Structure formats: structure tokens, C-alpha cells
Amino acid sequence: MPREAADATCYTARAARELRIDERSIALVRVVKRSIDARQRQPWVNLSLEVYVDQEPQPAPVHFDYPSVEGKTEVIVVGSGPAGLFAALRLIELGLKPILLERGREVSLRKTDIARINRGEGVDPDSNYAFGEGGAGTFSDGKLFTRSKKRGDYNKALQTLVFHGANPEILYEAHPHIGTDKLPYIIRNICRTITDCGGEVLFERRVTDLILRQGVLKGVVCGSERIEGAAVVLATGHSARDIYYLLHERGIRLEAKALAMGVRIEHPQALIDRIQYHQPERGEWLPAASYSLVSQEQGRGVYSFCMCPGGFIVPAMTDSAESVVNGMSPSGRTSPYANSGLVTEVRAADFAHLTEQWGALAGLKFQEEFERLARREGGDRQVAPAQRVADFVAGKASNALPATSYVPGITPSRLDRWMPSFIAEGLRAGIATFGRRMRGFVTNEAIVVGVESRTSTPVRIPRDAETLMHPEVAGLFPTGEGAGYAGGIISAGLDGERVAEAVRNFVK
Template identity: 50%
Template sequence: MKEIEIACPIGKEPSAEQIVAAAARSMGVSVKAVSGYRIVRRSVDARGDILYRYRIEAYREGETADEYRVPEYQDVRDAEPVIVIGAGPAGMFAALHLLMRGKCPVVLERGKDVHARKFDMARLSREGIVDEDSNYCFGEGGAGTFSDGKLFTRSSKRGDIREVLHQLVAFGADPSILIDAHPHIGSDRLPAIVENIRKCVTEHGGEYHFGTRVTDIVKRADGGFDVRAAVSDVASEKAACTEKTFTARKVILATGHSARDIYRMFADKGWDLQAKGFALGVRAEHPQSLINRIQYHGKYQPYMPAAEYSFVTQIEGRGVFSFCMCPGGILVPSATGPGETVLNGMSNSARNSKWANSGVVVSVEPEDVPEYSRYGALSLLHFQMDVERRMFDFTGSIKAPAQRMMDFCRRTLSSGLPATSYHPGAVPAPLHELLPEHVSLRLKYAFPEIGNKKMHGYYTNEALLLGVESRTSSPVRIPRDPETLEHVTIRGLYPCGEGAGYSGGIVSSALDGIRCADMV
């Protein structure tokens, strides 16, 4: 096998014949002696001319590619049940992996199926009414469904990412995610994939229960669990909730970073929890054309992918960084309860909106908020809730408090705001005062620094800052045994994914689901 690299202008991708000819030249053999090839990676290189760079493995006769084979799922109708709480990436991949291991996943999800969920999100954007069980964070597919679907974990530290990427392709994702340096799926494609995963689980004998919000987890004397849930008829708005108890010897808890009731349940029971640092800041929205101009150095052409960016810097001992950048995307309201304003970003597969948005956030550690120390392990959770409430109280709705970027740094109110993709709307606000000072001051220094040193043109009053980006990761950790992945004191309970504080993002949460299922 020989690894070769081919560079070509975007829009002039090499044909199979050209790749084989390049491989033959590089290997010093005839074209006939090249038995095949595999594209390993494709990345955009915008340092000079705008190019795609391909990394390719070429094979001689007798050599074959190390192909990944999606494992077989077993029929688990009569197998031991394992309760999986939460149908986000962690819960879905745990369920799939349980099928492979011959266990029967029983998935309990507080939200609705991926199609019904869309109506609640549309209502949220239109009328500002949050359904506490069905929103941008809660419902089938979890917070990953209506996202940009960036799949950026390339690290193999947490497990074999090929298992996640290949399964996503098997369930309907574009195969380009297997080779792109910055793969993404898009929120127009994700629902079908999420639905195909559910169908696979139920066709093999696993169960999915929607409208099933877990309210209590009881460890029985025999070591098993009673998991109590409030069950609502998701098809009917008026139907009353009923109580239902599910039983199993093992439970995977994959409820995500916004399941505040689950953290409270742990605290009430005296089960171990820890405060965990997270990051908080704003969403910055620029015209995509401006980001294209900056990142492609004025050479952008419409057939090129919408330009991305990312940065990280240190200001006064804390990281300030871009988070979950959505090229050609839109801003969405991702609150999970009334009286909160929270923003995040998503984009469709084509990434073709007029805007580029990204979280720009500052790391926050428990020692930054000593006034919340009385809440113990929930200190940062209370801090997060207070900031979200302050944003809501300023506008009196889920309209976002907003300020132009330079005005924010000069600490003056904006007299008018540019257009925004945030459907509920924005209101001019002193974001520099609404944000906690340790966040606001670091952002004030960060924006000009990024504009001066990294992306000329980024620091501009054409950019709008909207508050608040606060659901970057969990502010609480549910500690687990590093060997068995069980909760440190409640054996048989596996805190899993982003809500447990062990992952961040779609791929790493899926990988954590797989690891927990393996341990079960």
C-alpha cells in the first residue's frame, strides 16, 4: 500500500482514471499494477489557491483496503432488557450496540418522535412557547437532531469513530462524511437517519417509548432498578399523564446536558454529583459572504463550500473560543423551559443561508462564581440558569438581547440592529452588562484580538452578538467508576454521554453510548 496526496481545484475533482494514473506514477509501476485505491481524507486548503487535498491509499495486486464492516444486529426479543434513558446520540448508539451484544434495549424518551417534534419547534420559534419535553434539546435524536450535524471528533481516544460514521452512512448519511476533514450531515438529513436507527432497534425486538419522562430511579434490594416515568399520550395535547414503572437489572442514563430535573433527582437522593466547568458567552452572527471573503482571501466562488472558522485564545487565565460554528446556518431558540433565553445554531446540508454563526464562549470554573458555592455540585447549574433568566427578563420573551460587535466592545448600546436569522427576533440590549463581568470583559478583549491577529474583518459592527450561548456542555458531572463506567456508588447505573459530563458533541456522545453498552 502506498499513501499518496492529490491536490485539485474545487469543482475539478479527479476521476478514477486520474487517481489510478497518479498512484501508478508515485509507486513507479504501470497503471495495470494498481489494483485499487481508497480515499482516506478530503480537506479544503485555502492557504493559496483554493484546493481540495485528497489523501489516498493505493494498492498493488494482492493488497486490499482495511474496510470497516458494520456489525450484525441480533434479534433480542427474548433477551435481557437494559433500560436506556434518553434517545440522543449516546442513547441511540448504546441501543444499537446492545443489539449487537444480544441485550434488549428499552429506550425511554421524554420527547416525541422526530416528526412530531418538528411542530413543537416551529411553535417555539413562532409563538415563543416552550414545550418542556419537546424542543431543540429534547425529543427523538436528542440535541443532535436539529443541529448542524458536524461530526468533528477525529480523536480515537474514546473509541472507534469508524463505528459511528459507518453506521450513520448505513442509516442514510452521505458517504462523504467518511472522508471529509470536517464532516457534517445537516438538520434536513438528520431526522431520516434518526428514524432509521429507531426502526432498526424496534425491528430487532428493542423498544422505544416516547412521551416517557423518567421521574425517579429506585435501586431495589435485589440490585435491580425500578425506573418510574410520567407517561403522556404524545398524540394528544389534552391527555393526562399516567405513571409507569419499568424494571431492569441495568440502566444507561443518557439524558443530555439540559435534563436539570435528573440532576435535582440525584441531589435529592444524595447520590454523588460534581460541579463541572463549562463555557458561556454569545452567538456571533456575520454575513456568510464576509466570512467567505476572509477565509478564502477574496477568492470565494459560489461552488465552494461555505467557509468555516474556529479559534481559541487565552485571556486572563481562561479559554475564549469559538463553539459549534454553523456556516450558512441559522440561529435557533434552544431553551428547555419557560422564562429562559438560550441560543444555538443549526444548518442544513447545503449550508446555504446568508449567515454564519458561532458561539463565542468563555470557560467558567466553579471558583469564578463563589457566590453560587452554596449550591454545591449544582453551583454552575444555578449560575447558568440565572444568566439565561436574565436574558429572558430583559426582553420579556425569547427574543434575544443583542448588540453589534464593536458596540459590545465599546460598551455602548446599538442604535439599530442588522438583520438576523434568529426567527423570534432580537432587541437592542447592553449585553456587556447582562453577561457576568468575568465573561463580558474577556469577550471584549477577544473580539478585537481575533480581528487583528487571526481573521481580518471579523471584528466589525456588521456582526451581531446575541445572548446567550450557555448550553455548551454540562455544568454538572455524574461521576462514574473509570473501569466499569458505573456510577461511583450506584452499581448497575451507567451515567452516559454529555449529560453525565463524559462527552461533548454528537460523535463523542455516540462513542460514549457504545462504551457504556459494552460495559453493560
């Protein structure tokens, strides 16, 4: 039962009974896996335990020894998101000195820029929810899922986060998450490890050009500064449009990529708890409930994305001319709202009209137009356009809107009419399908908010499958979400590590 699973005395006594041993002989009980099974009327918590008896050795605390890389070969890493940070840590382990360049500000200063966005005072294009120390993952839910099959790498990534201050619970939770209140501290510690080992972390350094000599990348330009290194790891994330434009202008090959776009949907958390736990209230012992939904509507995938139980909708644009929303949660997932991205597939054929003019950047242009349209529909202010969910499905206007977690505010708008029709129709059909699976999901207590447009990059930066280097530019190592090789904090971090290893092979 949830209450017993939350109480070490209860599950220790139960373990002693199951193992037929004296409870007093137990030196330590360690939870190695925890998951919730809410398929029945009574939700259960499944615990896997390791029991240490008498003198048996206790598990060693997580520990990493990072060597000094003072005076070693310098490698430039552009971007301090998960891909850049994990690349830098791995470079250190491999005996190379990372010079980490980040356009945004360090996390404490970044918080003030984010507060300004929430007050509707405009967006600093270098310091916002996507840019700054720790990248897009710093102010997020900090969910740590990945589809990566390499369990070893995944565990090492979680251990790296624990070593830098994350709660060890993430090592055994079935659905680990950190929370936006804890992430900045962990990110700070990772940057401190890098500098303590002799690496460099330089903020407010926006890369504006590349130093290329005979097809070999020698370094980067940040305003008036030229910084050279043995290789360049490009980990700039999917919101760094200026980087895609720069590569395009410098004649460096890029590829258009399919993406997914839609809205954020927000329900009262108590409603989602009732649906998922089949009880009037979730009570004291169960966490805020979540969901993960997917359907095919007329051959197009529609799915929920980055669900944030007990969370907030946040303004995730990188320019004041756009409206973009995303979601985050604190570690306790304590807000009275549940939000999630709800998106539909966008294929190359959907933006074919832009291909002749924009080539590989056509999807990016389509995304940009969608965000600018949303901004106009919000009245050219920070306020986001929104519609009640049942009204959206029925094709009706919402005259008034319920309360929301979105601090800059929302305004009634006909999202069903102004979004590209294939997106609006796909979402409408998908929400109706989800309402049949989760009774109560389609309700006017819930809202859809525009727009969720940055689920993945619309552009891939190609790289050779073996060397992980751009096929036409020696020394350029694209990585992470912005290059098209990751989606999420952990997969971006793991990709950064792989690229660091490829850099080691290149410079040796």
C-alpha cells in the first residue's frame, strides 16, 4: 500500500518477515526500484529492496575522480546544456581540457532574466528559459527518461547527477525526476567540477562565426574574440536559430527534419489524480498522477509530450516576437495544475511550400511562422492564446478562461481556427480519443495554450556515423538535441559523452 511503501520501518519489517530473519539483524535496507501500479481500483507501490544483514558490505557511495586537465589539449565546447556539460566532463575523464562557451548568463543572473519574462517585460535573446547556464534543462521538470538501450551509460549519467547533488532516489525510481528547484544547484556543481579540474566555463560568449582553414574547423569567434582549439563540439540546442543560419550561410550542409508541434494542455491536478487513481482524492502517500497518451489520427501521430504533474506552464520563447510554451515542475510537484505538451507530427510535405526558398531551413521557417502567429493571437504581448478543451474539440469560442499556472497570463482565442488545419484537426481528433481512454479528460475545466513548437529540432546537422564529425568539416562535432541526435536531458547528455570520445580519437 502507498503508505507502507513510504515508511522504512514498515517495509523493513515486511522484508524481515519475507526473508524469515530477525529484523534486528538488518543493517541496511536499500530501495533499488520503485514504481506505481494504478491499473486497479486500489493503487499499489512496487518496491524492490536490497537487504544488508549483520556485517555484509554496504553499497559504496557514488564517487567520481576527475583528473586535472591543466595544460592539456584544449577542446572548445559550445553550449552548456546537458550535451555540452556531459561532453565537457567526459573530455576531462579522457585527459582533454574543455573550454565551455555559453551565450547566456550564469544561473543566478539567469533567474532574474526569467523573472522579467514572467512579468511580461520582454525576452533577452541570450538569457531565457532555453539559454544560459545548464541550457534548456535547468528550468524544467527534470524528467530523466531515455529510450537509450545502453543501461550502463544511463546509470552512469544518473550517478553523475547524484555525485553533483541530485537526490539518490533517482537511481531507483521507475520515473525519476529532479525538479526545477534542485536543478540549478546541480548544474552549478557540474560547472564547478569542470573549472576545478582546470577546464574553463565562460558565460556571455555567443558564438557568432567559425574559424575555418582549408575545410578544417580551427575555432570560433565570439564577437571580437577569437578562440581556437583542437576541435569544436557544437552543443547549441534546438532554439539556437542563429547557429543554423550561420552554418547555412557558411555553406555547411544541413538537412531538414520532420518535427512535432501543437499546444500545452492544462488540467487541474486533482482531476488527473481522480482519473488515474480511480479515487476521489490521491491522499497523502501517492505522487501527483501523470499520463502518457498516443494515438494515430488519419495516419498522423498525436501524442502527449513532457507531461509535468503538479507543474507550471512557462514562456519558453527566445525572442520577444514569438509565443512558445513549455512546462516545468518543482521536485515536490506541488502546484494544483497538471500540464503536458500535446502535439501532432509535422512532415516535410507540410512545409514543402517553403523549401524552394529556404532549403534545409524550411521546417525552421514553418516553426517560426507558427510561433509568430501565436504571438499575434495573444495580442502581441507576452500573454498566451488559450481555449477551453471541450470548446476546442467542439469548435466553439471560450468567452472566459479558468485560472492557469501560466504566470504571464492567457487570453481567449480560437486556436481551433487559426492553427494550421492539419494541426488543429489532428489535435481535436487526438483529444477526443484520449477522452475515451481517460474519462473526464475532455472538459471545460481544462485549457489548451499556444503554442508548443519546440519539441525537437527542425534541422539536422549531419555527422559521419563513425567519426561523429560533420562529413564536410573536419573538427566540427555536432551533438545533442540541436544537432538532431537527442531528445531530452539524459539522451542529450549521453550523446555529448559519445561525441567527447570521438573527439579523443580525432585529436590523439
